[in-house]
Amino acid sequence: MTMPEDLLAHNRQLIAQFRADDGASMQGRPLLLLTTRGRRSGQQRTSPMMYVEDEGRLLVIASNAGAADHPQWYRNLLADPSVTVELPGRTFPARATPLSGEDHERTWERIVRQFPFFADHQDKAGARRIPIVALRAD
Numbered sequence: 001m002t003m004p005e006d007l008l009a010h011n012r013q014l015i016a017q018f019r020a021d022d023g024a025s026m027q028g029r030p031l032l033l034l035t036t037r038g039r040r041s042g043q044q045r046t047s048p049m050m051y052v053e054d055e056g057r058l059l060v061i062a063s064n065a066g067a068a069d070h071p072q073w074y075r076n077l078l079a080d081p082s083v084t085v086e087l088p089g090r091t092f093p094a095r096a097t098p099l100s101g102e103d104h105e106r107t108w109e110r111i112v113r114q115f116p117f118f119a120d121h122q123d124k125a126g127a128r129r130i131p132i133v134a135l136r137a138d
Contacts, residue, residue, distance in 0.1 A: 014048040018086070029115075033086035034060060034135070036096075039079035046086075047073040051135075052111055058085070059099075061111065062131040066124025074131055085135050093138040098131045107132055 018033055029050045038045050052059045062074035077083055077096040085094045099107055111132070112119045122130050 011048055015046055018048060032058075032060070034073060034077075035084040035086070036073050036076035037080045037082070039076050045073065045076060047071075049073075052114070054107055054110060058094075058135045059107070059111075060133050060135065061118060062133060063118060063121035063125070066121035068126060068128055070128070070131065074133070077133065082138070083135065085137075094135045095138055097134045097136065099134060104129075104132055 014031070015033060018031060030052075031048055032051045033046050033048055035044050035046045037043070049060050052061070062071050064071040064074075078098075081096045083094050083096045085092055098104075108118075108130075112122075118130070
């Protein structure tokens with residue numbers, strides 16, 4: 001997937017489409033909206049993103065398309081793990097918890113088998129280990 005030139009405009013359009021159509025997908029991949037609180041501004045920030053269901057968990061991957069830095073939404077949820085998740089027909093408060101250790105390793109392997117492009121993202125990210133975040137309803 002090629003990154004759009006104006007990512008914020010692209011995300012606004014994707015969010016509007018998701019809410020108007022009661023769901024949307026990103027090139028056939030499942031999509032959710034994640035709302036975090038800005039760690040500096042305190043304002044609500046909504047990001048559309050692909051998610052993975054794994055062993056009964058709802059997971060998002062902070063790959064940032066392989067950038068050297070974590071995405072802002074991930075930095076925000078580290079500061080405040082209380083988030084809001086929007087799925088088609090359902091919105092709920094959730095707690096965001098990054099996976100660690102063996103759980104991260106096993107889950108990463110399953111995700112890469114299902115979505116091989118994440119291996120490319122990890123290669124591009126270099127030393128940055130791509131976080132996987134579980135979203136659990138409060």
